[in-house]
Amino acid sequence: MHDDGRYDDPRVTGPGGRPSAADPVSRETTYPGWPAGGESRGPSTRPPDCDPVVRRDPPSVGVEPTSGVPRNLPMARDGRDPSGRAADATGGPVPVRGSASVPARLEPSAGPSGTAVPQQPTPQAVPDAAPVVVPPSDAPPAADYGDEPTGSTYVSRETPTREEDDPPLAMEAMRAVQILNPSGEVTMPRPARTRVMCVANQKGGVGKTTTTVNLAVALALHGNRVLVVDLDPQGNASTGLNVPHHTGVPDVYDCLIDSVPLGDVAQAVEGIPNLWCVPATIDLAGAEIELVSVVARESRLARAIAAYPGHFDYVFIDCPPSLGLLTVNALVAAQEVLIPIQCEYYALEGLNQLINNINLVRQHLNPKLEVSTILLTMYDRRTRLADAVEQDVRNHFGDKVLQAVIPRNVRVSEAPSYGQSVMTYDPGSRGATSYFEAAQEIAERGVMEPVSRNA
């Protein structure tokens, strides 16, 4: 990248494949004072020494309480709702191909006497059919997605051949099973000690919350015990995990300001064994200011997390888009920083400021802190700009950048409106596959010999 921020050296590189899972670690380990994973949900999954939190219905805006599926949102592609049921335009069930109510293939329609009348195409049927446009022989091949397609070489955005699109059905089904891991095996190695990862970038909309939620779900589905701490007053991570976070729900604010134990506010995430979330309510918006006058204001969260040694394999802290006291608390509590970088024009702008803050926290408050992981998000393979940003980031951060790259994928952005991660919403999609690969890479790095990777 030039000093003025321009890119002029498009290179074509792509994300590499990932090795298969490492040695499994027994999932039988249980932690005293914390719920055993996977067996039961609800209040009984809370730590035994905590007051039960009353779980209320999810936010009522457009959400049907029983299914968690918003009524006013479009149905999933192929007419499936997120639970996989088929539905017609009125919301009712539609017959599934091959079922008794629908013939496996279309039959000729019956004539008045009941005899079959073959449907013959009539030449007059399409009197003004548009002439077929033949591309000129020197036109660029349609598969080159570097530029917007023009003229006769136009390829529809719906054409299911681009890599960002979801893979063919058989492959999709296979990946879905691999990602959902119904057998519950530990296929992502568990670290020897709790890894506290702060997901930070002071730019908004770069994929911090999406990354936190999906990595947490992926690791939990594959046998790791994971806690998500929502440290953004917007509460997006709580929404994405379908954890109640309306006013009155005990939240991370109580831990930071009133020193309430983390276990008293953590909620089990429904449907995902081994995953808990400390939600954020709107109360947290005032915490930045209230923390100023609190004793040890930078290390409130660190203390709260340190009270549960060994309970979790991973603690992910979803930071707000700022470098204020909340983010400083996250940096003091963590050993690792995960920076999601959006593959867009201003991607690296402001990153210096974040790195400077991380260095300051390391010098004065948390000598163990390091930038361990960079994840490229919202990668659009059709643009040369994305390639240029990827190359720039890899040149700058080296092996901290995960090989897995998260593509821009509509299923990823749809999932939160159903209170789900993309891992469960559409486990066969590219978005789910990529987050699965990223999680696997993080897990495998976590059991390798520690390498000093200070920023």
Ligand code: ADP
């Ligand atoms: P942040 O937490 O950094 O503000 P979010 O994770 O909330 O960013 O993401 C911002 C928006 O981008 C959200 O609407 C999210 O659904 C969408 N988004 C994130 N990652 C992807 C992706 N890979 N493909 C498509 N949309 C995405």
Ligand code: MG
């Ligand atoms: Mg966010």
